[in-house]
Amino acid sequence: MKIELITPRGFCRGVQNALDLLDKALAQGLQPYVLNEIVHNKTIIAAYQQKGVIFVKDLQSVPPHSYIVFSAHGVSPGTRSQAAARKLKILDATCPLVKKVHQEAVAYTRQGTHIIYIGHQKHEEAAGVCGEAPQNITLIEKASDIALIPRGQKQYAVLTQTTLNVKETARLIAELKKIWPHLREPDKKDICHATTVRQEAVQKAAAQVEAIIIIGSQNSSNSARLQETAAAAGCRAYLVDNYRELPPEIKQYQRIGLTSGASAPEYLVQECLEFLQT
Numbered sequence: 001m002k003i004e005l006i007t008p009r010g011f012c013r014g015v016q017n018a019l020d021l022l023d024k025a026l027a028q029g030l031q032p033y034v035l036n037e038i039v040h041n042k043t044i045i046a047a048y049q050q051k052g053v054i055f056v057k058d059l060q061s062v063p064p065h066s067y068i069v070f071s072a073h074g075v076s077p078g079t080r081s082q083a084a085a086r087k088l089k090i091l092d093a094t095c096p097l098v099k100k101v102h103q104e105a106v107a108y109t110r111q112g113t114h115i116i117y118i119g120h121q122k123h124e125e126a127a128g129v130c131g132e133a134p135q136n137i138t139l140i141e142k143a144s145d146i147a148l149i150p151r152g153q154k155q156y157a158v159l160t161q162t163t164l165n166v167k168e169t170a171r172l173i174a175e176l177k178k179i180w181p182h183l184r185e186p187d188k189k190d191i192c193h194a195t196t197v198r199q200e201a202v203q204k205a206a207a208q209v210e211a212i213i214i215i216g217s218q219n220s221s222n223s224a225r226l227q228e229t230a231a232a233a234g235c236r237a238y239l240v241d242n243y244r245e246l247p248p249e250i251k252q253y254q255r256i257g258l259t260s261g262a263s264a265p266e267y268l269v270q271e272c273l274e275f276l277q278t
């Protein structure tokens with residue numbers, strides 16, 4: 001079996017910063033609570049639980065005056081207000097690239113521009129950005145959602161989640177522009193560089209292998225987009241947390257690509273490589 005290790009892969013800057021912040025809190029002897037998952041990766045969450053980090057779904061579960069970590073995905077202003085009301089001490093791991101989208105949402109709203117936000121309904125990042133101006137943002141996931149956008153607004157702008165499928169998002173924006181030719185877009189695209197280059201690398205590798213393994217969790221948006229990218233390029237794509245989840249047929253391939261999502265630790269890739277080589 002020929003194995004192609006795809007690069008770039010693994011931790012992006014935002015994930016690394018979030019993990020560093022949590023490690024620093026633990027090193028200082030703090031008892032950190034984390035709202036939702038610090039990053040979307042099962043192995044990482046389990047490791048931090050072992051170290052005493054407490055993950056919560058809502059702030060009501062956090063005792064007043066405790067340390068609360070906001071994940072790389074960011075939170076809404078409403079969540080920040082709740083934290084302040086409970087006198088929680090905030091350790092903010094929101095990725096700067098997600099913060100940029102929050103700032104764009106605030107600026108467009110001030111200008112009276114209606115925002116079309118392309119993202120995933122249940123994702124924390126989408127909830128955080130839409131929380132900046134819920135009355136002024138319409139979240140859409142696919143072309144059929146365009147019907148949900150209120151007509152007759154003065155101006156329209158588009159913002160996106162940072163981890164979307166680059167090609168699909170471009171197609172959806174092209175559809176929007178057929179209706180709103182003057183649709184405003186940020187100067188610098190919201191889909192982040194880390195997401196873009198990982199998708200490009202998978203697409204390139206897909207032309208040379210029969211299947212691609214993506215190490216990452218099912219709820220990791222950027223990992224799921226890598227799986228979609230490989231599949232769209234005609235490649236069999238496996239998204240697994242670790243090599244133990246691979247099906248037996250995996251050893252039958254002659255040429256296979258191996259990569260990981262932006263929140264998956266490299267040692268899981270190396271474990272998988274070793275498994276494939278034996």
Ligand code: SF4
Nearest residue numbers: 012014095097162192
């Ligand atoms: S995927 Fe992009 S936006 Fe999300 S944490 Fe990483 S660098 Fe930041």
